[in-house]
Amino acid sequence: MNRVDEEKDLTTRLKEDEKKKKIIEEVHNLIKEWETLELPVQAEKRDLIIRSIPLLAEQDRVLCIKRLSEVGIVNQKDALKTVKRYAMEMGIDKDETPVINYAPHLSIITPAQDFIDDTAYVTIPVNICVDNKVKSINYIITSEKQKIRLSDEELLKMNLYSERSPCLNKRWSDKSIELFTNGKENIKISDVFTDIYKLSKSYIDLGNDTWTKYKTLWIIATYFQRIFDTFPYVHLNGDMESGKTKTLMFTAWLSFNGELTFNSSPAYIIRAVHNNHSTCCVDEIERLRRSDDQDSQALIAMYNAGYKKGSFCGKCEQVNEYSQWLPKQFEAYSPKMFASIKGFESSLSSRCIPIIMLKTGNKEIKNRELNNNDKSFQDIRDKLYHIMLTYSLQVKVFYQTIKDEEILGREWELSKPILTIAKVIDNDSDSKFNLYDEIRNHALEIQKLKKEARREDTITPKVLMVLKEVFSEREYPKMDDFWTINELLEIFKGSGEEDFAWLNDEKKQNKGRWLGKALRYAGLVKGRAEQRKIDGKNIKGFRIHLEEIEKRLENCD
Structure with a gap:
């Protein structure tokens, strides 16, 4: 040729x-x-x-x-x-064609994190040298100290099948993985709690030590999320420069597959949650509410559903540009922390534990910037993966047996995972934190506050309507729109509304306090009552504008 x-x-x-x-x-x-x-x-x-x-x-x-x-x-x-x-x-x-012998019993595994029977599984990208080149290959690490390549063939040997493909960053160091699989390291969950708590106190001032402990427990709980049926969202609510973004970043660096979603598209977030079980740390959540595009609305729906395991959101996708659009479901369940200056929809807030962020007076903490090269973050993440695999069975047992007769309904759903972790830490041999009682009392207080807030949600429109009716009928506006507390109380007493009838009872106290709270909740005033001198007397009252009342009423519709 x-x-x-x-x-x-x-x-x-x-x-x-x-x-x-x-x-x-x-x-x-x-x-x-x-x-x-x-x-x-x-x-x-x-x-x-x-x-x-x-x-x-x-x-x-x-x-x-x-x-x-x-x-x-x-x-x-x-x-x-x-x-x-x-x-x-x-x-x-x-x-x-050859005959395939099907595996008779296949268990579906979500490889990013899963707990099947008494075994815990987590997927980690491991660096492998091939032909003098470093390649990152996903391996499953089990509580049995096995290291198994993530592939259909290897999973089928264990009668497992994976429907998802994690795309992960390396968060557990090779050295720590080797120490774990070789059984050369013993780590206590109480020590991990202490490490996170101390690191958090050095970077973030939440103004309340219980909040710091709660956030620490929440971070640990993200490593056991697949054990729980629900997972509480956290809402950081506060003014600018109150430390919200810093708290989100700290949480994302330590929590399970933490993601800062500042500039991530809705399509990416939906897939990161589905495949990686990512802990989503979402800043400026109110921006999403203002968006009306299809992906943003799908993301809002996912957030609303995603506090409960087994919840999915549907989308249509093309396999390629020539194929038809086919329906596909994405799991919505994963831990999420939100931050905003203003509040957001009641449906989403009901799934959240609220943390009010205030500007810190501690200049040292305020000026201490988070450093991604700080070795402490990697050391703590290594320990978190370790306790995930060694404490999973204990967490599972406590979660299945823990009960409470005072925390009820959704508040119990949201409290149970964090209380479980608190109980496991208290049960640790050398632990003297008494976290369970502290967090339980905190949960009862949140339940009480939410109950009051729900009541205010129904009363607020009535407050606005009563004030609008009286203010609109005035032929001449009051000077500077200043109304004394007694004047306002008389308006509500004479309104004929059943919810305000108690104000006519002379034996009832704290009427002025109720009035200030009702006006603040309605958004008509921000601070405390002003004090002015009227006819030689110091009189307290509020400045209230008819235009603001009408604006707030429109928002209630």
């Missing part, structure tokens, strides 16, 4: 290889589409086939197509055409 013929032969073979590659790609895309189809077979058989798709796709795509065709996919003309082309090009005889 001369040189010209050799070049022609090489060109022909290259074209054939490219053609085969393209056909394989088409078949692979078809398989992805079929994962969402409703097959006309028994649910048990359908689940078995769907679970085996990745294995079949890797071992023999023709067999994969054949199996699916046998259970109802017979009208997919394009699919069958592709199968024939593939079989012809690859020279595969359908009668010679």
Whole structure:
């Protein structure tokens, strides 16, 4: 064969290889589409086939197509055409296809973090040297101190199947992983609590030591999120320069797969939660409320549902630009911490534990910037992964047995995971924190405050309506719109509203305090009552404008 013929032969073979590659790609895309189809077979058989798709796709795509065709996919003309082309090009005889022995009992695992029976699993990218190059490959580390490559083949050996593909940053150091798998390190959860608590106190001033302890427990709890049925959101609410962003950053660096979502798209956040179980730290949450695009609305729906495990949000996606749009569900459940200057929707706030952020007077803490190179953060993350795998069974037992007769309903759902971690730490041999009682009392106080807030939600429109009716009827406005406390109380006493009838009872006290609280909650005043000299007497009252009342009423509608 001369040189010209050799070049022609090489060109022909290259074209054939490219053609085969393209056909394989088409078949692979078809398989992805079929994962969402409703097959006309028994649910048990359908689940078995769907679970085996990745294995079949890797071992023999023709067999994969054949199996699916046998259970109802017979009208997919394009699919069958592709199968024939593939079989012809690859020279595969359908009668010679091997028989796959299906695993009889496959458990679905979410590899980023999961707890199945008595075993804990976490996926970590591990650096591997291949041909003098460093590659990052996902490995599952188990509480049994196993290190298993994340692949369908390895998972099937353990009768496991993964439906998700984590895309992770390296947060657990190789050195610590080796110490754990070799059983050379013993770490106590009470010591980890102390480390996080002290580091938090050095960077952040929450003004209340119980809040610092709660936030520390919350960070630890993110490493056990898949054990819990619900996970409480945290809402940092405060003025500018009160430390909200700093607190979010601190939390993201230490919590499980923490993500600062300042500039992340809704599509990215939805997938990070689904695949990585990321702890989302969301700043300026009120900006999302003002957006009306489809992705933002989907993200709001995900946040509303995502405090409870098993909640999903649906989206339509294309496998490629030529395929049809197919429905796909993304899990919404993961820990989330929000920050805002103003409040947000009652539906979302009801899923949150509120933390009021105030500007610190401690100049040293205020000027101490978070340093990502601070070795303390990596050391604590290493310990958090370690206790996740060693304390998971204990956390699971406490979570299943813990009960309370005073914290009720949703407040119990939100309190239970944090109280569980507090109980585990108190139970630790050398622990003398008494965290459980402190956090429980704190939860009871939050429950009381939320109950009062819900009552105010129903009273506020009535407060505004009563004031609007009186203010609108005045022919001449009051000087400087200043109303004394007694004047305002008389307005409510004579309103005829049942909710204000108690003000006519001379034996009732704290009427002035109630008035100030009601006006502040309605957004009509911000601070305490002003004091003015009227007819030679010091009189307290508030400046209230009719325009502000009308504006607030519009927001109530």
